Amino acid sequence: QKEVEQNSGPLSVPEGAIASLNCTYSDRGSQSFFWYRQYSGKSPELIMSIYSNGDQEDGRFTAQLNKASQYVSLLIRDSQPSDSATYLCAVNNYGQNFVFGPGTRLSVLP
């Protein structure tokens, strides 16, 4: 059974702080890792993808991957109230289906 786990939250951070979201996965064959943001009542939207160990940065977002520990994280710097959403971690083995975690609800307090 391939599983992706996340803390359900809610994770509350003050505006301007760094939000750290974590995800672990069980399938060692996983090759691609994604973070999606989902606002209430909306569809998920892709915000970050990472394929190799280390960090990948895009603006205020940094994805971190450690395949040995089967761990992927998302850091959001200078958090804004507009970042308040549910963040879904997804894992993919090339050519196979995506497996999503249950999501972490983030609340950025003004």
Next chain:
Amino acid sequence: GAGVSQSPSNKVTEKGKDVELRCDPISGHTALYWYRQSLGQGLEFLIYFQGNSAPDKSGLPSDRFSAERTGGSVSTLTIQRTQQEDSAVYLCASSYRDRGPRNTFGSGTRLTVV
């Protein structure tokens, strides 16, 4: 259009009726996924189509659920003899098959079984 299109956006049906949900993927995307999301829950994988390969049906919850993809493009998810527990948002996504498939989601069909 440029995005994944799903129809209908909302569907209310009586328990025991059959429903069909439609997904038009982004042109050229070879992979198509169906997920469902119950209120406050994560995404539950249902079925995955990749080109002409046999679909991965491992996520379908019962034999009341089926899906097809005609001509490698449009997909239809059919739920027979609907039950109240089938009420959820059904999301379709499509992507290219490459090293980093980046699926794009449609806006979903909200199914309510009464």
